[in-house]
Amino acid sequence: MADALVPFVLEGAAVRGACARMDATAHDALAAHDYPPPLKRVLAELMAAAALLASSLKFRGSLIVQLAGPGPVKLAVIECDHALSLRATAQWDRDAVSRLPAGASLAQLAGDASQARLAITLDPEDGPLYQGIVALEAGSVATLLEHYLASSEQLESRLALAVDDGRVGGLLVQRLPGAHDDAAGAWEEAARVVGGASAQDLVAADDPTGVLAALFPTRDLRVFEARAPRFACRCSNARVEQALRIAGRDEIEAALAEAGEVVVTCEYCGRRYTYPPGQARSLFEPAAGSGGPA
Ligand SMILES: [Zn+2]
Structure with a gap:
C-alpha cells in the first residue's frame, strides 16, 4: 500500500479536513539514524502532523x-x-532518552517544559517567514498543534495522530470560518469523531479513504484526489559546497x-x-565564484 494524504469536506457543512497514511514516508525518513523508540514515535507523529498542516498551504515553500x-x-x-516531501532529524542524549518510558510525551522528551518550545515556521519561496510558537505544556503533539492552529490560523481544529507498529496515520478536521453550520451538528460530530478516534x-x-468511510458512516463525504507524501532530502553537492x-x-x-x-x-538523510x-x-579559488567546480 502506497502512502497517501486525502483531503475532504463534509458536504453541506463548513468542515474540511485531511486524512493521511504515511508508513513508508516515516520509515524512510527515520532510517538514517538509530532513533530511540520514544523519539522515533514522536518524530513519526510530527511527520504526519506536518504533512496534514502542509497539505493546506497556499504557497510554494516549506513548513518546518x-x-x-x-x-x-x-x-x-x-x-x-x-x-x-518530508525529511526529519534530531539531536538527543541517548542515555537520558533511554531512561524515559516508551510512551514518553513530547514534554518529557524535551525536558523542562518551561524552557522547551515547539515552533512552526512557514517558509514561502518568495515571501517572508512566518513563525508560530507553542509553549510546551504536558500535552500530546496533537493537542499542541490544535492550540497552534487556533491561535495562528484562527481555525478551530481537531487533530489525531497514530503511530502503531510501523503504521503511521493522522486525521485533521477544521471548521471553516464565517460559515454557518448548515448540516446540523456537523462540526460537533467531526470534532467528536476525531477526539474519539x-x-x-x-x-x-x-x-x-477507508478510514474516513469507517469514521463518518452517515456523512456525505466529498473526497479529493489523493496526494502522495514521501521522504526526500534536499541535500546536494551544491548546497554542501555553499555551506x-x-x-x-x-x-x-x-x-x-x-x-x-x-x-x-547530511544530518537528515545520513x-x-x-x-x-x-x-x-x-572551493575557495576565484574561479569558483561563478558557480563552483563541476
Ligand atoms: Zn540529505
Whole structure:
C-alpha cells in the first residue's frame, strides 16, 4: 500500500479536513539514524502532523516543525514542502532518552517544559517567514498543534495522530470560518469523531479513504484526489559546497589537517559528502565564484 494524504469536506457543512497514511514516508525518513523508540514515535507523529498542516498551504515553500528544549531531546526538526516531501532529524542524549518510558510525551522528551518550545515556521519561496510558537505544556503533539492552529490560523481544529507498529496515520478536521453550520451538528460530530478516534481507528483500513468511510458512516463525504507524501532530502553537492564556503578556508584547512579530507554528513538523510584536499581547496579559488567546480 502506497502512502497517501486525502483531503475532504463534509458536504453541506463548513468542515474540511485531511486524512493521511504515511508508513513508508516515516520509515524512510527515520532510517538514517538509530532513533530511540520514544523519539522515533514522536518524530513519526510530527511527520504526519506536518504533512496534514502542509497539505493546506497556499504557497510554494516549506513548513518546518521544530522542537527545541534542554533535553533529553535537544532538537527535533521536520520539514515538509508544498509537494509533501518530508525529511526529519534530531539531536538527543541517548542515555537520558533511554531512561524515559516508551510512551514518553513530547514534554518529557524535551525536558523542562518551561524552557522547551515547539515552533512552526512557514517558509514561502518568495515571501517572508512566518513563525508560530507553542509553549510546551504536558500535552500530546496533537493537542499542541490544535492550540497552534487556533491561535495562528484562527481555525478551530481537531487533530489525531497514530503511530502503531510501523503504521503511521493522522486525521485533521477544521471548521471553516464565517460559515454557518448548515448540516446540523456537523462540526460537533467531526470534532467528536476525531477526539474519539483511537490509534487503531486511524490505521485500521488500508488507505485514508477507508478510514474516513469507517469514521463518518452517515456523512456525505466529498473526497479529493489523493496526494502522495514521501521522504526526500534536499541535500546536494551544491548546497554542501555553499555551506563549506560559508564555513571558511580556515575551517576547511583545520578539517584537512585532522582527517586528510573534508567529510560532511547530511544530518537528515545520513548521506556522506567527501572532498579530497584539492577539491576542498578549489572551493575557495576565484574561479569558483561563478558557480563552483563541476
Ligand atoms: Zn540529505
